[in-house]
Amino acid sequence: MIDADFQTSQFSDADMEKLKSFTVLEVLDPYNPLQQELGRRMELCTSDVNKPCRINLQTAMQFDAMLVIISGLMSSHFESSRDITKEEVDCSQFKAWNSGATFYNYLNSVKIKGLTGEITFANGQRNPANLSINLFNSVTRNYHSVGSWTEDMGLKLKPVIPSIILTQDHPHLLVVTQVEPPYVMFSCPHCTVDHERYSGFCIDLLQEISKIAKFTYTIYTVPDNNYGVYNPVTKEWNGIVRELLDRKADIAVGSMTINFARENVIDFTKPFMNLGISILFKRPEERAVRLFSFMNPLAVDIWIYILLAYILVSITIWIVARFSPHEWSNPHPCVDTGCVVQNDFTLANSFWFAIGTLMQQGSDLNPKAASTRIIGGIWWFFTLIIISSYTANLAAFLTVQRMATPIENAEDLADQSDIHYGTLADGSTMTFFRDSKIETYQKMWRYMESKKPSVFTQSYEEGVRRVLEGNYAFLCESAMLDYFVQKDCNLTQIGGILDSKGYGIATPKGSKWRDRISQAILLLQEKSIIQMLYDKWWKNSLVDGTLDPDSPTPNLKCPKKDLGSSKASALNVVNIGGVFVVLLCGLAFAILVAILEFMLKSKKMKIIKITRQLSYQ
Numbered sequence: 001m002i003d004a005d006f007q008t009s010q011f012s013d014a015d016m017e018k019l020k021s022f023t024v025l026e027v028l029d030p031y032n033p034l035q036q037e038l039g040r041r042m043e044l045c046t047s048d049v050n051k052p053c054r055i056n057l058q059t060a061m062q063f064d065a066m067l068v069i070i071s072g073l074m075s076s077h078f079e080s081s082r083d084i085t086k087e088e089v090d091c092s093q094f095k096a097w098n099s100g101a102t103f104y105n106y107l108n109s110v111k112i113k114g115l116t117g118e119i120t121f122a123n124g125q126r127n128p129a130n131l132s133i134n135l136f137n138s139v140t141r142n143y144h145s146v147g148s149w150t151e152d153m154g155l156k157l158k159p160v161i162p163s164i165i166l167t168q169d170h171p172h173l174l175v176v177t178q179v180e181p182p183y184v185m186f187s188c189p190h191c192t193v194d195h196e197r198y199s200g201f202c203i204d205l206l207q208e209i210s211k212i213a214k215f216t217y218t219i220y221t222v223p224d225n226n227y228g229v230y231n232p233v234t235k236e237w238n239g240i241v242r243e244l245l246d247r248k249a250d251i252a253v254g255s256m257t258i259n260f261a262r263e264n265v266i267d268f269t270k271p272f273m274n275l276g277i278s279i280l281f282k283r284p285e286e287r288a289v290r291l292f293s294f295m296n297p298l299a300v301d302i303w304i305y306i307l308l309a310y311i312l313v314s315i316t317i318w319i320v321a322r323f324s325p326h327e328w329s330n331p332h333p334c335v336d337t338g339c340v341v342q343n344d345f346t347l348a349n350s351f352w353f354a355i356g357t358l359m360q361q362g363s364d365l366n367p368k369a370a371s372t373r374i375i376g377g378i379w380w381f382f383t384l385i386i387i388s389s390y391t392a393n394l395a396a397f398l399t400v401q402r403m404a405t406p407i408e409n410a411e412d413l414a415d416q417s418d419i420h421y422g423t424l425a426d427g428s429t430m431t432f433f434r435d436s437k438i439e440t441y442q443k444m445w446r447y448m449e450s451k452k453p454s455v456f457t458q459s460y461e462e463g464v465r466r467v468l469e470g471n472y473a474f475l476c477e478s479a480m481l482d483y484f485v486q487k488d489c490n491l492t493q494i495g496g497i498l499d500s501k502g503y504g505i506a507t508p509k510g511s512k513w514r515d516r517i518s519q520a521i522l523l524l525q526e527k528s529i530i531q532m533l534y535d536k537w538w539k540n541s542l543v544d545g546t547l548d549p550d551s552p553t554p555n556l557k558c559p560k561k562d563l564g565s566s567k568a569s570a571l572n573v574v575n576i577g578g579v580f581v582v583l584l585c586g587l588a589f590a591i592l593v594a595i596l597e598f599m600l601k602s603k604k605m606k607i608i609k610i611t612r613q614l615s616y617q
Helices: 004-008 033-041 057-073 076-080 100-108 201-213 238-247 300-323 345-357 372-399 410-414 428-435 439-450 460-469 478-486 513-526 528-540 575-615
Strands: 020-027 113-114 118-121 131-137 143-150 152-157 172-179 216-221 266-268 271-273 277-282 420-424 472-477 493-494 502-503 506-508
Touching: 004 277, 033 118, 033 478, 057 100, 057 113, 057 118, 172 238, 172 277, 201 271, 201 513, 201 528, 238 266, 238 506, 271 478, 277 478, 300 345, 345 372, 410 439, 420 428, 420 439, 428 439, 460 472, 460 493, 472 478, 478 493, 478 528, 506 513, 513 528
Parallel strands: 172 216, 420 472
Antiparallel strands: 020 131, 113 118, 131 143, 143 152, 266 506, 271 502, 277 472, 277 493
């Protein structure tokens, strides 16, 4: 069942020590967890999972042969088969087993993963084993997987093959990353040097760390363009996490979130950036300023109620003053007029008294009776509250630019269905909503899952594009949100941060590089170098992450402007122009009244003159 020709395809460490750097084609993967476990039980390997574990190829193939037999015996179809019979074995004579052909068929259908790779059979012969292509340096003991060969797929190499020129003082590491502006970007896809090929915040950070931790590196992008999410159905990881689990990379650099699930299978350094989840939304248009915007502090019904109250108070004080004897007095105190008395609160004067008080200008009329004074006091208190409220609200309406937004926070987003919302597919943000125990976030996840895959995006750029198209909110990390808001003035942040987490550099479990890189990150934070890099790529960068040199209009950084900002702005004609209109209309009306009064007075004087002439005749 197992081809013995494979026994010559495995190199020993003694053979490797004869050369400094070379390529090895191996059937056995020295980082295979099953191989490491078997090697430790056989006391052939150390407990350090970061070091390769090699066992004899013949031993591995015998182990796989036992796995095949056990898998065939434990087959549910084999155990339930009625054609299988049990017979006693006699070593002194040759006798075929009646169920041997049936058992052979079950073995021929076995498909398992062993030490020598995937094991399948065709007509009793094992299909060719997979070959792992590795680079090994005997001086630094660095071991990198750079490709593989299978019968179906043929030769498959990684996008970037690490350099074999390694030194003992500066080990060479293979770095996996994911292109995500402004963290990692392609600046020169055709260049061969990593510093020229890639750019971004994480690339600059990696360069600074390599100087402190003293290592060289080669970068390649993850094949499936994912950071890494655990699939509970297949029980497999994808993306960058898969690359680290398979020991295809030494470290992973990028906007990779530290979470519980990932920490269980890989290691993370100290976080180099702290952030949380925020809501990216299209900035609403500013409300149009109207000519009579000074009327906005009070609602229309309040203005109507004030007018009715003014009329009611004026008529009431006029009626009460007519009934009160204390409001009647001698019009000429120095002359005895007998029974002739006068009341100052005529209907016109009552309206004038009320309007003077409302405008807080006072009046030459003063109530004398207790009843009219009570009415006046109550009206003064009423006008005090109304004028104070109007003045305070007028300052807010005329000096603060306000914009109407349909949502204010995550609760508003969860309680409505008109605005669609989603996040990056197979990312840590999606995992946060999927595993959250908070009712609001569970409700949001049920909505996103019901709309899957329409509300999920494959990249941040796709999410920003959908936000700009309107009627869509994108849930993403606050650092990425700040970057997009800085680059496009049509975008804004809604609400606060929903959670707290950090970005870190990932390594395989037990890697010695985790502590070294963590120390380098702490040193860079103390020297404020990380903050300087953040300012470089978030605040001082003028163009967006597309790096399109042919773009005629690069996306310039725009100043951040919060919704409902409390910063006062100067008033202009548009804001208070209505007051001037009211003033002009009042002046015009006063002129018309004056003309009317003049005409009425002239007519009255003419009538008096005619009457006197007639009386003389």
